[in-house]
Amino acid sequence: MAFNTRYGDTLSEGSIGSGAGGTSLDQGPRPLDQLPRLARDTTAENPWPVSIVSQKYHEAVQRWPGSWIEGQIVEINMRRATSGYITLRDNFEDISISVMGFRNFVALASNFHQGDRVVIHGKPDIWIKATRLSFVADDIRRIGAGDLKAQIDELRKKLKGEGLFDQENKVELPEFPKCIGLICAPQARAEGDVITNVNLRWPAVEFKVVHAHVQGAQCPQEIVAAIKKLDADPQVDVIIVARGGGSFEDLIGFSDEGVVRATAACQTPIVSAVGHEDDWTLIDLAADLRASTPTDAAKKVVPDVHEQWQLIANARSQMDMRINARIDNEIRVIEGYASRPSLTHPQTMLEPHQRFLDESRQRMELGLTRLVDDASLTVERLDASLTALSPQSTLDRGYAVVQAANGHVLDDASSVSPGDMLTLTLKHGEVVAEATAATPE
Incomplete structure (x- = not known):
């Protein structure tokens, strides 16, 4: 027995009287004694409200006996400790049934999974609010892996x-x-x-x-x-x-x-x-x-376009940072070059070369002087030797050079005959004489 608050009376088959004519939909709920007692008594002018139909279904289903049913779990939800739901599919036909259970059933079904073949005991029930049929279970047992899952x-x-x-x-x-x-x-x-x-x-x-x-x-x-x-x-x-x-x-x-x-x-x-x-x-x-x-x-x-824009912005930032760092480094290098004495005082670049030239010139002058002095001494020695060995020196000592008419120097008296013309070269000048006699050794 369920109490309907809209109609203010207990709804049962024996408590509903016979109908007494139609009523307008905007007149509010009708008293129970004005509603048809049986379904065959309803008319288009005097129908049952949906709540009465749902209640009738509920009372009828409550009289159905409990049963064991077999099938395969295709959907299971046991997340709440107080209630759970299973969709059970027939093993051979494309037919399913909704199964629900409360605390004790949830405890039993919590270890079952999608695809399991099971047998479930329970009774059918109508949820009045939606006039929806479900199978309220109180026991569940495994009978093997589901055919589809296998x-x-x-x-x-x-x-x-x-x-x-x-x-x-x-x-x-x-x-x-x-x-x-x-x-x-x-x-x-x-x-x-x-x-x-x-x-x-x-x-x-x-x-x-x-x-x-x-x-x-x-x-x-x-x-x-x-x-x-x-x-x-x-x-x-x-x-x-x-x-x-x-x-x-x-x-x-x-x-x-x-x-x-x-x-x-x-x-x-x-x-x-x-x-x-x-x-x-x-x-x-x-x-x-x-x-x-x-x-x-x-x-x-x-x-994500926003992430890509952020990546581009980060990449540009990295590029700018590296370029600026490279430019700053090059500026420091240039400033280092510009501060060198070779650029601030360019003439200092020539000083080592000038010293090298001066030293080279000094070495060259010294070397040439030594060469000239050595050559002068050699010339003097040669001059002395030539002077000592010169025929003129012999002539200066009072000797004379006798030459025949053909210019040959005579060194043997046997090569002279009386009457030959002879040329005598003296220290000063020459004398031409005629040989009158020759006395060989």
Whole structure:
């Protein structure tokens, strides 16, 4: 039994009387005795308020028995100690159910993770405020790893063994991209997040957006086609695959083998921005860079224009400082040269050379004097020797030189015959005589 404050009475099937005609919507709440008792009694003129319908559903669901249900955890939130939530997916059908629990259930479920196969005990319940059906659980037990998670893990090991996730295959992102290819759902919030944040950081960038399904059966093939289309475009410098957060099953398309292979084969640098930071898909391993969110991708693919301006300003400051330091150093060098005596008194530059010339001249004069003196002594000695050996000296001592008519000096009397004309050279002058006799030894 629940109390409805609007209608001021306890709401139960037996307490509602039969209807008594319609009422205007602006007349306020009608008394309970004026509302139809059964659903079949309602009319367009005398309907049930939403609160009555929600209350009826709640009372009906409360009579349902508790049960054990089996499925795979695709989303789990046990952050609060007082209440927790699980999205449980059928093991074979694409059907999910919301499960909630309170303090005791949270304590039991805190060690479970996304992808676990479990059985949960509880009862269905209607949250009256939103007329929303949920399964209120009181027990949870593990029955093995989830099929989807196991399949994805096997695929991950297979692709890793082929080298699709190797770091050496990653491509560096361009520092200043001119055109960004964006793959996202049409009218998605992720598209606005990426474009807005990129334009705030680097307004010069252009975008080429390819819309595709980001969940469901069409997701893998459309994502593969979008990647190939942007990779073939020579204007695209980097590709972003963006999607907002979602449950494990919502993101399953990004773990498709075709998507992963297309990502690894992409020659253009590719960034995965799928889900939130805690979400993971195989495309994150194959991409050249993983961003935690679409907004984070925008921050990673382009630089911040303000940071770049600051870098330029710092670089210019460094250049100015180094140029000024170089100029100051050169000025000091010039001032050092200008203060040298060779520039303040240029004649001092000639003094060493002048001293060298003076000393050289003195050495040359001394040397020449010695040469002349030595030559004079030699000449005097030679002159004395010549004088001593000169025939004139002999003549001066009273001797004479006798020459025949042919000019030959006679040194043997046997070569003279009487009557020969002889020339006698004396100390002073010559005498011509005729030989009258010759007396050889």
